[in-house]
Amino acid sequence: MAKTIDVMSLYPKDMNIYGDSGNVLTVTRRLALYGYEPRVTAYNQGDPWPEHIDMVLGGGGQDTGQKKIIDDFFTRADALAALAESGTPMLMICGMYQLFGEYFETVDGTRLDGIGVIPAHTIGRDVRMIGNLVEHSDEFGDVIGYENHSGQTFLRAGVGVRPLGRVDQEGRGNNGEDHTEGARVHNVIGTYMHGSLLPKNPAIADFLIRTAAENRYGEFGTADQTDAQAAELARLDKVAAEARAVAAGRPR
């Protein structure tokens, strides 16, 4: 009997843009190829809160999407914060990254609260940071993706939040100024990287999977993995390596 891992897809109906569902698919397929049984629950506003959550994946959205989920999101803020503090791996892209921060200040100066899981705030800007991006992470190597956001995010200093990676040029990443991209706190990753992120960055996908398995079963065992599954995983990673090499050389 394969070990189950419960993955929660957070607000896939309204916070899901630019291929964010590719992240869910990647985690699901890789879990299966490691010999686990992935069980994905789509959580949308008004749904019952799942009994067991080993991993949370959230995506980006348009302003209208954010408006639709925001009330429900605040009612789930404590539950999400507790999960984050207890070490549940989470990946929050773009819009959900911003909402996991402390607050968002719109272009006209209005302050909208976030749930404060990530010590960061975002300032709305008229200029969009958009294009192919490579960032350098000590934890995951080079992270390759496509950023697409107009908010400038600033990490709060001195409270243990680190960037996910560093970018070489000005005008890209979290805020275009301090060469940071994304955020790392507990086992939570916040980032502006689409692409989709996880298919071309299997190191991050495997971090989420490994952490989820260790939390639930005490270790990341692959005893149920067949040789065919191991071979398929290796093949996918070879294709990903080729795709990464091409993507890293493409114009902005």
Place this chain on the structure above:
Amino acid sequence: MAWNSFATPLIGKGVRWASRLLRHGGSAFPGKVVETIDPTFLARTLGRLPLGVVLVSGTNGKTTTTRMVASMLSDLGLKVFTNPTGSNFTRGVVSALLQQVTLTGRLDADIAVLELDEAYAVHFVKQVRPRYALLLNVMRDQLDRFGEIDNTARLLGHVAEATDGVVVLNREDPRIAALADLAPKGTAVRYFGLSDGLKALFPSDDDMATTVSVEGAGDGAAPRAAAAGRTAAADHEALELPADVTFTAFGDHRATFRLDGAEHTTDVKLEGVYNLYNAAAALAVVRAVVADAPRARTAAAPAGGEAFRGRLGRFAASDTPALIRAVSRVTPAFGRGEVIDAAGSPVELLLVKNPMGFRLSLASFPPEGADTMIVINDEYADGRDMSWLWDVDFTSLRATGVRQVSGVRAWDMALRLGYDQVPVDATDTDIESALNVFVHANPGTPKHIYCTYTAMLRVRAALGRIAHVADAGVGR
């Protein structure tokens, strides 16, 4: 009128001739010159058309639908001016006009049917108020240009606001249907739509994201239930709005449309089920023009000329069978279900630009009994972001597999197929070499090539060379 306006056609034509001679290449260059020396040329020239301007915009299907509307109107007897494929921006329209106007600046046409890119449509309507606007859909496409799809819908809202005759809207796209509120007082609103049975084939942009995450959740085993994500509210709204033309059923090169409560089935030359829905859109706008014709005939007076009044009289008498016949005669546009014979196999070229278009193409061309190739580029015209490939469900290719994956982003595509468990025979970023292997394998077997825009241009050019080589070698 500017002092020099009388000379504009001559200058424009001169520039066009000179730019051809100098192999300047860009078809918009003469338009640029004329926009500078005579900024009212566009409004003045189109303003003289007795039946006005039909503006077609939306993310998917602009080119095909514009071609359908133009083809149907001329089939029904009108003289139609339309902009050629690809010049869907204001300057391109000016350039196209320059080729057609007489030296006195007259355009020999009754009506213009113009395809405009969403952003350029906003520019255009500031200069020319269209009498008819046909707004097709807003999908995730070219996001690096327009930002988000709500934004794109806002751009099309400006078109609805500027239209003074009839706005024709896609009832099934909630963002488009909502534009009805923006139509000015006195402007009529008509809808084209789908029967309940076909709605599952055409999920809206919002439904699509939901469907894909369900797919992810089931690890490929989940049933395809595109309609499952439709909200009750959306269905309810759809029930409330009567469609002027409803696409109700299709078969192999056959389509059924419901007009005035009666079903009409016809043969079609068009490929792909999404093009049949575009045909419903075209029918709806053509019906609106026909309905206005008697009034236009009265208004035309002697200035319109006897020949025009005669054409208009015949056009005004077009009945539903004549309209349906006109649909049956429309032929596919470049790269929209075009079939080329290469090395002894029929090769079908399928342009894919966004998740919805790709999904509909996959649903329209069953892979069984054919070889499949996918060519993905990421030039500016294609969109640089590869994220969209992850919003397409490729599991329908699992049984047959894909023979060749090519283009600049071949490896991104191969990775996408890998996660959908679709077998891939070969991945090669070099389009020409991949295409050579692909078309020469299994002679006689139909081939499907899905390509992004710039990939399509490369594939066509390479196919031309291959077809030429085949001709010379076999000497048929």
